[in-house]
Every structure is written in C-alpha cells, then in structure tokens.
Amino acid sequence: MGRKMHSREDVSRQKTEDLGIPDLLVLNSEGDDETFYAVHKRYFKKHKSACPACGSTKTRCSKVVRRKFKDVLWDSEDSFRIIDIYFYQRYLRCDGCKDSVFPEDIDFGQKGCRYTNRLSDVLADGTFRYSYKKVSNFFGVPASTASVGAIMRRRIQYRESLLEPIKTPKILCVIETEFYDNTYPVVLAIWNNEVYCLDILEDTTEGAYINFFKTLDADHIETVCVDPEESLRSAVATCFPMASVVMTEECVFRYARNAMLSIIHSDGKRFPVRHKDTQLTLHKKYLTDARVKKQIKKRMKSRPRLQNAYEKHQNLLELLETDWTYEDLAAWADEIPEELNEFADLIDLIDIYEIELRAYLDGERHLPERYITSVQAVCDAFKNMPRCIFDVLRARSILTPGFDTIEEDGKKKRQGIRYDRLTANMNQITENIKEEREYGLER
Ligand SMILES: [Zn+2]
Known part of the structure; x- marks a missing residue:
C-alpha cells in the first residue's frame, strides 16, 4: 500500500500544458487527444494532506479511485473540444483517528459532479438563458439531471459574489407570486417613481423574510407594502418596527x-x-x-x-x-x-387587514402612477417562466439582466432592476425555452 503506480517520467509536459488545469499533471498515454489521464500535482510531493476530521498530517494513501470528468478545451473563441479526464484521486487514511478515510482535495470539480468546473460554468451560463437540454446538446455532453443543481448553484454563487450591496429604499413592497405549485415572494423597491425588483425569495416562511430584511438598513425603511401573509407581517414587525405597514x-x-x-x-x-x-x-x-x-x-x-x-x-x-x-x-x-x-x-x-388598508388610505401615497400595471407585468412574467427549480428561476430572472446601481459614499450600491427591463429579459428567456430555440455561443 502506498507504493506509487506512476512516476515523474510518466508525466507529459505537452499534454499537461494542453489541458491547462493548474493542479493536474497529465500522464503519457496511447490513444486519442480527447482523453487525458491525470494525477494531482501533489502526487509527487512529500506534502501530506491533513485529515479533515482531526487535522493530523499523519495520513497515508489507502486507495486510488479513477474518476471520470467531462471537460472543455477551447481551441479558439468559438471552437471547442469536449474531452474526458480520468483523474486518479487518492483516498487517504488518517493514523490520528484511525478509521477515517477521505479523498484528497480538488478544486477543478465539485463533489458528485461529472463535469469539471470550467465546463460546468459554460453549461450554467447557457442555462441562464436557454434550456439546459439545448445547451448540453450544443456542447455534446449528456444533460445529466443529477448535476444540474450543482452546476447552477456554483455559478449562481459566483455571480452573487459580484453583486454590490443593496441600497435600502424608503418604500419596500412584497408581492407573493405563484409559480407552478409554489409561492415565491418578489421584493420590490420604489425609486424615482418606478418599480424595481430587488430579489425573489425561496419561500414564504418568516425566516426567509427575515434573512432578506436583515440585508437592508432598517432605519431607512419608511413604508412596507405587504401581501396578506401572517409570516410576512410578523417578519416586518420584527425587522422594521418603525415602518408604516400598508396594504395597497x-x-x-x-x-x-x-x-x-x-x-x-x-x-x-x-x-x-x-x-x-x-x-x-x-x-x-x-x-x-x-x-x-x-x-x-x-x-x-x-x-x-x-x-x-x-x-x-x-x-x-x-x-x-x-x-x-x-x-x-x-x-x-x-x-x-x-x-x-x-x-x-x-x-x-x-x-x-383592515388596519393595513386604512393605513394605506390615510397615508401619503408615494406609489408610482403605473404601480398596478408594473406589478402585474412582473407577476405575469414570473407566471409564464418555464418550470424549473427555484435557484434556476431566480438566476434567470434576477441574475441575468444586471442590476441598476447608484453611487453612495463613493461605493456602488444596487437599486434593483427596473421592472420593464426585468420583464423584457424574463419574457425573452421564456421565449428561448418554450419555443425551443437552439443555443448558440454568445461571444
Ligand atoms: Zn484524523
């Protein structure tokens, strides 16, 4: 055990360069250019991976599992090859906590996903605007439904990390939107007499509302327009005790x-x-x-x-x-x-909701003249989107068009997406998918 199957002489410099994944060394092999056999570059080093359970570095290789990944190589901007990587992943046994066996760390692919990260990102980018199946077909890889969640989540996290913090509006509106068998709250803000979309939340629980509301500056919120939902009313009372709560x-x-x-x-x-x-x-x-x-x-x-x-x-x-x-x-x-x-x-x-209705009627009305039609357009756009999981729905609707931003104290902040830009973008995606438009590279 622990004796290495491969030696440094087995490494192909050329193929390693062709593959271009920094952590991987590609081994010499017979056969086509579409198959790469690889080990992690730490394979030839003395460095011992630490045990994730106890932190001990007294670990040794207990087995090697060959994992297959699909990957993409770009020959030019619009010409690519799909390749197979056979990665010899080592599993280590920890002497510190005896029975603990763990796979060595990799960062070019996700656990349980059969695509490398860079291929998965390309598929996710396409799936933001087209059907996952069409995008997979275009790249000639199986449309693995087991992988789509992982693929999308990774890309969503990335896009999310690029977002500026939200600029808190004075008027916040929460609209519960139907989407197949689910209800998702859409959070709107009013800016310059127009409706902007801030986000869409995963469910109507109090926790989901509170998590979102906590990202806002409570002192700035003057009015919250609510839908008839107890969990919402109670989250608003918790997070914005000073705000006027109205039903419009x-x-x-x-x-x-x-x-x-x-x-x-x-x-x-x-x-x-x-x-x-x-x-x-x-x-x-x-x-x-x-x-x-x-x-x-x-x-x-x-x-x-x-x-x-x-x-x-x-x-x-x-x-x-x-x-x-x-x-x-x-x-x-x-x-x-x-x-x-x-x-x-x-x-x-x-x-x-008598109190909230009266509060609306008695208060100053600062809602845009076109408020009703704007909200209706947003609700209709959501209702028409093709069926998909929440993460994908959210990504397609609010992470693809880009947010409107405003500068505050020298920092960019996001105001939301103006409702007409939001709905035009959503309707376009709906059309792409429902009319089975073929995916093509947008570069
Ligand atoms: Zn251990």
Whole structure:
C-alpha cells in the first residue's frame, strides 16, 4: 500500500500544458487527444494532506479511485473540444483517528459532479438563458439531471459574489407570486417613481423574510407594502418596527383579478372571445371593440355565475377608480354571494387587514402612477417562466439582466432592476425555452 503506480517520467509536459488545469499533471498515454489521464500535482510531493476530521498530517494513501470528468478545451473563441479526464484521486487514511478515510482535495470539480468546473460554468451560463437540454446538446455532453443543481448553484454563487450591496429604499413592497405549485415572494423597491425588483425569495416562511430584511438598513425603511401573509407581517414587525405597514389598492386589485381568472377558467370554458382572460378582467371602459362588448354580454347570459362574478368584479374596478374608503370596500365585500367562493381570499383580506388598508388610505401615497400595471407585468412574467427549480428561476430572472446601481459614499450600491427591463429579459428567456430555440455561443 502506498507504493506509487506512476512516476515523474510518466508525466507529459505537452499534454499537461494542453489541458491547462493548474493542479493536474497529465500522464503519457496511447490513444486519442480527447482523453487525458491525470494525477494531482501533489502526487509527487512529500506534502501530506491533513485529515479533515482531526487535522493530523499523519495520513497515508489507502486507495486510488479513477474518476471520470467531462471537460472543455477551447481551441479558439468559438471552437471547442469536449474531452474526458480520468483523474486518479487518492483516498487517504488518517493514523490520528484511525478509521477515517477521505479523498484528497480538488478544486477543478465539485463533489458528485461529472463535469469539471470550467465546463460546468459554460453549461450554467447557457442555462441562464436557454434550456439546459439545448445547451448540453450544443456542447455534446449528456444533460445529466443529477448535476444540474450543482452546476447552477456554483455559478449562481459566483455571480452573487459580484453583486454590490443593496441600497435600502424608503418604500419596500412584497408581492407573493405563484409559480407552478409554489409561492415565491418578489421584493420590490420604489425609486424615482418606478418599480424595481430587488430579489425573489425561496419561500414564504418568516425566516426567509427575515434573512432578506436583515440585508437592508432598517432605519431607512419608511413604508412596507405587504401581501396578506401572517409570516410576512410578523417578519416586518420584527425587522422594521418603525415602518408604516400598508396594504395597497394593488393587492386588492390583484386578488380580485386572480379570483376572476379562476372563475373564467372554471365557468368560461369555450367562451368565444379572443384573449378572454384579459378582456374579461379589464375595466369595461377599456373595451374599445363594440363587437367584443356585445359578445361578452350575449354569451354571459348562459353562464349566470360568470356573469355575476363579472358584474361584481366590474363594480370593484369602478370603486377603485374613485376616492374610496375602507367602508366602501367592506360594503362591496358584503355583496359577494357565497357561490362566488373564489373571492373568499379577498373577502378575508379585507376583513383581516383592515388596519393595513386604512393605513394605506390615510397615508401619503408615494406609489408610482403605473404601480398596478408594473406589478402585474412582473407577476405575469414570473407566471409564464418555464418550470424549473427555484435557484434556476431566480438566476434567470434576477441574475441575468444586471442590476441598476447608484453611487453612495463613493461605493456602488444596487437599486434593483427596473421592472420593464426585468420583464423584457424574463419574457425573452421564456421565449428561448418554450419555443425551443437552439443555443448558440454568445461571444
Ligand atoms: Zn484524523
């Protein structure tokens, strides 16, 4: 045991140079240029790896495991080769704590990943904007689903490390967005009368909110616009005790629209109006096409529940255009019959969040004029993104377009991503993936 299989004479200088991974020495071998057999450069040194369990350097080689990695070599900017590296990884036994056996450290590949870091980074960069499968196909490597998480996380960490600290806004808004079977909070900031996206959080637990809120300067936050979620309300109370907590008209509007959409999807099947989701949730006065108006009226007759919901929804839209009071809203909620149970969440919201709604109505309104449509655009962009794990969704939506920054005390700080740039970028990625666009090198 411990006798070395390879000697220094086995090392090929040329192939080591061709591979160009600083820690690896490539051994002479017969055969093609696409296969490299390598050992770590410490293989020929006296230096002993320390045991990760006890720190002792009384370690010795107990076995060698041949691990295969896929790797990429660039011949020029747009011409590459995919190669195989067979790496002889040593496992060491520690004399200090006897039974402890550990693999020698490497930094060109991640544990459990069959790609080298530099190949995995290239795949991740592509997968930020295209489907992982298309990118893997382009590079001619298997689209290993076991590896995609590790590949993406590594690149996300890197991109994250480049981010400037957040500049804390005066007005913070949290919108809970549906994405397949999950709900992810999107955190927005208001700057210069526009909506900016700061981040998207992994879940709606109090812990997730607090972790994010802790990155902000609590003294700067004046107003927090919340969604109806207990964990959010309690995280805001913990982190921003001085802030005014409000529930905006936008939230009421969004909950009403979502209720209406679900009624359309259940009772309005085969409703013969193009873009019915949009047409049936718009304020009537924005329906410009007389034929569509007539159609809606006529076709509603055979769908009484839909018609009832439509009228109630229209009443609300009408109300929201006036200088409404909390009492007006509560009166509207009282009118909703039980059969329109899709509105139940909204009715609860009006009931439970009276204080926050009143705080909104009584406070100075500093929200942008286009706040409702901006938020709707953001929610729709998230809803349309192709199904993927949270890390990938977050990377695609907020780590690809680049943040808007502002200088403060000589330091760059990030303000978020302006909503229109955010949604344009997300919609482009959605199109790339849903329309199965072929990936190509963007250089
Ligand atoms: Zn040990």
